[in-house]
Amino acid sequence: MSAQRPDHADDRRLTVRDIRRRKGGEPLVCLTAYTAPMAEILDPACDLILVGDSVGMVLHGLPNTVGVTLEMMILHGQAVMRGSRRALVVVDMPFGSYEGSQEEAFANAVRLLKETGAHAVKVESGPTVAGTIAYLTRRGVPVMGHVGLRPQAVLADGAFRARGKRPEEAACVLAEARAAAAAGVFALVVEGVAEGLAREITAEVEVPTIGIGASSGCDGQILVTDDMLGMFAWTPKFVRRYADLRGEIAEAVAGYAADVRARRFPGEAETYFAVAKG
Numbered sequence: 001m002s003a004q005r006p007d008h009a010d011d012r013r014l015t016v017r018d019i020r021r022r023k024g025g026e027p028l029v030c031l032t033a034y035t036a037p038m039a040e041i042l043d044p045a046c047d048l049i050l051v052g053d054s055v056g057m058v059l060h061g062l063p064n065t066v067g068v069t070l071e072m073m074i075l076h077g078q079a080v081m082r083g084s085r086r087a088l089v090v091v092d093m094p095f096g097s098y099e100g101s102q103e104e105a106f107a108n109a110v111r112l113l114k115e116t117g118a119h120a121v122k123v124e125s126g127p128t129v130a131g132t133i134a135y136l137t138r139r140g141v142p143v144m145g146h147v148g149l150r151p152q153a154v155l156a157d158g159a160f161r162a163r164g165k166r167p168e169e170a171a172c173v174l175a176e177a178r179a180a181a182a183a184g185v186f187a188l189v190v191e192g193v194a195e196g197l198a199r200e201i202t203a204e205v206e207v208p209t210i211g212i213g214a215s216s217g218c219d220g221q222i223l224v225t226d227d228m229l230g231m232f233a234w235t236p237k238f239v240r241r242y243a244d245l246r247g248e249i250a251e252a253v254a255g256y257a258a259d260v261r262a263r264r265f266p267g268e269a270e271t272y273f274a275v276a277k278g
């Protein structure tokens, strides 16, 4: 089994145009990363790496993504850029960094791009954001949209829940997807929606849809890497666990602790200029 991207005989970075051209073609492989070593591991297999604001929950122990700051996104964006070579890197604009005014959104998006070297930003495309997306894209900022379950709206919504079972709600999400596409996004994350709605959005918009909890009816898939690697005791319904790193780490740490307590570690092999025993 090869994890290499098949479309990459050359060594150049994928661009937003490359991603956009994949509409209806070979599915886009996308994952999140927040650190340089993880980006280095993911890069050969991924078309797109998202420095998601999920970093707040995954690495910083926050209850949701609301507390994530622009400075956190810049720091993690820089790390991922250092670790990746070929995948397109997209950085999330955190809650509060793009809703106040279009001018403020532009200034913050430019900071993210200039200070990280990343290639695009992502915004959660709620009902009022399409104007801001158009403002950014007209000024040269590549934007990825995000519709359906919008984690940054958790305080207003009260919970994370799948969207689009009720026809009125499905119509709202579809309208938001259309508006984001018309405003110039190069791709659209579709999160936590019923399969029928995911397929309808994918059929309607001209840009690739990247699903998370949105069925196989999208043009690509993204998961939070730590979820699919089994770093948490609980995984959402839409995640497939490809590893049990939590279990493996716990086992490794227990082995280390036992060795240290029994004075089995460090041994001679791990010691500089060991003194001959006996």
Ligand code: KIV
Residues within 6 Å of the ligand: 032, 050, 051, 052, 053, 054, 055, 092, 146, 189, 191, 212, 222, 223, 224
């Ligand atoms: O922040 C994030 O990781 C995301 C993905 C879940 C799409 O937005």
